Amino acid sequence: MPSRRHRLAWAVALFLCGLAGSRTVGARGILPPDCQDTTLPNGLRVVTIPWDSPGIIALSTVVFAGPRDETQPHLIALSNVASRLVETGGDRSRNEEMRRLFAVESSVTFEQDATVHSQTFPSAALQTILAEQARRLVTPEFTPARFRAAVDAEVSRLRRRLSVPAGRADWELRVLTSPTASSATPGVDIVESLEKLGDRPAEALETLDRWYRPERCVLVLAGQVEHAGALQLVERCFGSWKRGGVAVDTPPRSVSVGARAREIKLPGRFDAVLRVAYPIPGRELDDPEGPALAALAEAIFGATGPLYQALVVDEKSVADLSAEPKSSRERGWFTIRARIRNPSDVADVRSRIESAFVTASKEPIGRVRLATVIDRIRFRRLAELDEVDGVARLAVDSLVLTGRHDSWDRFFAALQAVTPEDIQRVSASYFDRTRQCVVTLVPETAP
């Protein structure tokens, strides 16, 4: 039976431990502690991030539907068309007017399973912008005629993008890694597929009607914004938005993907473009695997990495080299991008990329070097806090991966814990030639 003194000693100890714990929990996170996240009765979530950006607000509308949900071959690029419909609200002139008056800066980005509409504008325009966004989402007027117009606009945009070698290679890779692709899939004419999509408005609009529902959306407001006031405005604008009621049926996917390759020759003179992608499992931000893959990408392909130094700095055979483990909640892709000066070097570069993974799996990275790489990843990400759009972007990236806006702190903690052995393990686990998706784009005249 412990004595009173013992009990008292343990009570003090627990109190001190509590203090220590609360100090850790209360340690300053990446985003301010007064961020708030509220879900409205219709399922729409509203996240506010107060940030010192006088007179400016960044609004991100996250819709949890993206390329990953294009589950039928004829639906390829539907998320792009959808984003265009929402962006213009079916009324280009109105959109132009908003841009002209409020100088609104807007963009759309696509993750595997999400589409993000981002807008930055003067805080005085918040009410107008929210009302306009509600008009686009709550009463979207997705008529067949507007859908056709959006498809046509997207076709022209796509043509322009495909005219640039890097843009073409990225699109080919997107098709190659899409859920409907298989090793037997022949090359897809993306423009042709998209044009055909315009002929099937009913099916496409029905899909969009399921995608664009409040329970699948999050509004992230960063900047000079106060939660209660913002919530009131959002409720007024989006309160009448009805839940979908129909579940979006997206089949689960496995990590096992067979090798796929696409080689394209085009007229003209340009550097060869190489894209190599390996499937990686979907991860939470703080799962050690994700940070280890991020560290591996930086360690090999970053500016001080051995492969980068050899190919880009010393031999100068490669103009650009980078790698990114892009994760999603189900499956991600570790993608390597290279621009190769001489097309005849493509095979060599590809083989050296593969060898780099083998080396990384056998030779452990030095601890000092690993610490440098980890610092680099962390500070590069924190550099986004330079402007309010970057603050919103950080929250959105976290939301898309984990469903929470504030997971970066856990990611950085997990990143800090990555060991040389983790790097070796992931190098040996995922970079198998039999699971590679490769796109090469070379000039026609090249050997």
Place this chain on the structure above:
Amino acid sequence: MMLRYLARLLAALIVVLPPSPLVTTPPEPFEPPRIQVGGRRVLRPVVVPPIRVPLTLVPSKSTPLLAVRLVVQVGSTQDPPGKEGLAALTGMLLAHGGIRGATHEQILERLYPLAASIQVECGKESTAFLATMHRDNFDRLIPTLAAILVMPRLDPEDFKRIRNDVLARLDALRTENEVDQLASEILEARIFQGHPYGHSVLGNRASIEAITLDDVTRFFREHYNRDTLRIGMAGGTASFYVDALRSQLGGIPQATARRSYRIPEVPRREGLEVTIVEASTSHCAITLGFPIEVHRAHADFSAVRLAVAALDAQQFGSLSSPAGTRLTSPISAPAHASMEVTFRSETVDSTLTPEPRSRPHFALSLGGVRPDQAARMLSKTLAELDRFVAEGLSGEQLDAVQCRLENTTTLGSRRLDKALGLAMARPLLGRADESDEAGGTQGSASRDEVNAAIRRHLAPRGIQVVIVSPQALASKMATDVEAALRDSSTGESTAGSPAYRSGLRVKVLKAGQLATR
């Protein structure tokens, strides 16, 4: 007994507790760190009194980042004749040429884990060195940033590397994608012919090849001193770091002699002078402009700024049509022509922080114009400009543009380094009003004031036009342009015959004849 328990527990907790998390309170007074190379201390700390030079602070409550900007009041206007580009080359060698005790590569290695870099912006009248960092890295980056001004390496090998980079950039200006910039640079050369503004900040091939390392060293010693330096910091706890920054810069010398340099007035030329420049391009770039007196301290600055914004937004909307198309790359599809109206009271490159200019000019540029449409587009553009000057702005147009300009200005300064650059520009040229944007008032002027300013400043007696054209078509274009402009002076223009139309001169410059290249 219990006390012993407590002592043990406390000792254990002290060991177990993690090191202090990211700074939650303002940092301790800063001790200037030593400069390290590869983890080894090779230099003694600089023990000198903190420098006292003009300081600008832009605090921000939220961000953990700090932006630092060191501006030296020397730019391309002080390039000696025959050595055009010397100021820019000096700035670049300082920023990317290493410091005493550390090579450029060693500095890159040092900055790599910080995900930071030291950048340089070279302008007509100033050179700025800047870096943005997480405040945790202040003591790892600032000594290096300061050292590039206090003890630059000025090594012959680095000099060669940087000079080759500049030559490569000059060559790149000739490629298809840079045609618009080439047109802008030649326009400036034409407008400011015989004036210190009349050459490119980067110089030209011959002048860059003529510059030696001795020239750079001499230029650095002559111009980089306490008289010409201004410093600025922006970010969460910027004020806490000021003394540390001042200390690090303590080694910057006093000026040996007080120099006053005044940019001369711009000589005015009358008439319409069209210069057609041959380049290897498939499409044309057209740009026209003229000098104006309205710098940021001028009473008409706001009015002219509003007028130019209105001109860009409304009057010329119809010109951005698919009429002129171009191939954007070897495997491209057609794209629409682009159009931009600018009031060059600041730097040309919109990605950089505006550098206030004491000798501004007005410019209007059309990009991606199909060669067979170029003469017609130029004629129509001039006619639209004439009409704008004659009719001015309506009250409704002015309200809309005022609102837009205010919003654009607010959004444009949201990045930390940009906000700092704008704040540092504010006191220059006599403007210190907080509501100013980069030293000029943001845009409140009545309709009468704006229309009077339009008539006063946007109706010149002389206009320079530059057309960058495909080589094979330059001569034919000269004929077409001459015909179109002679017709338009009596035809399309509804504004009578403006003064500049009194004399038309068209000439063709071969690729090898470019004065600015």
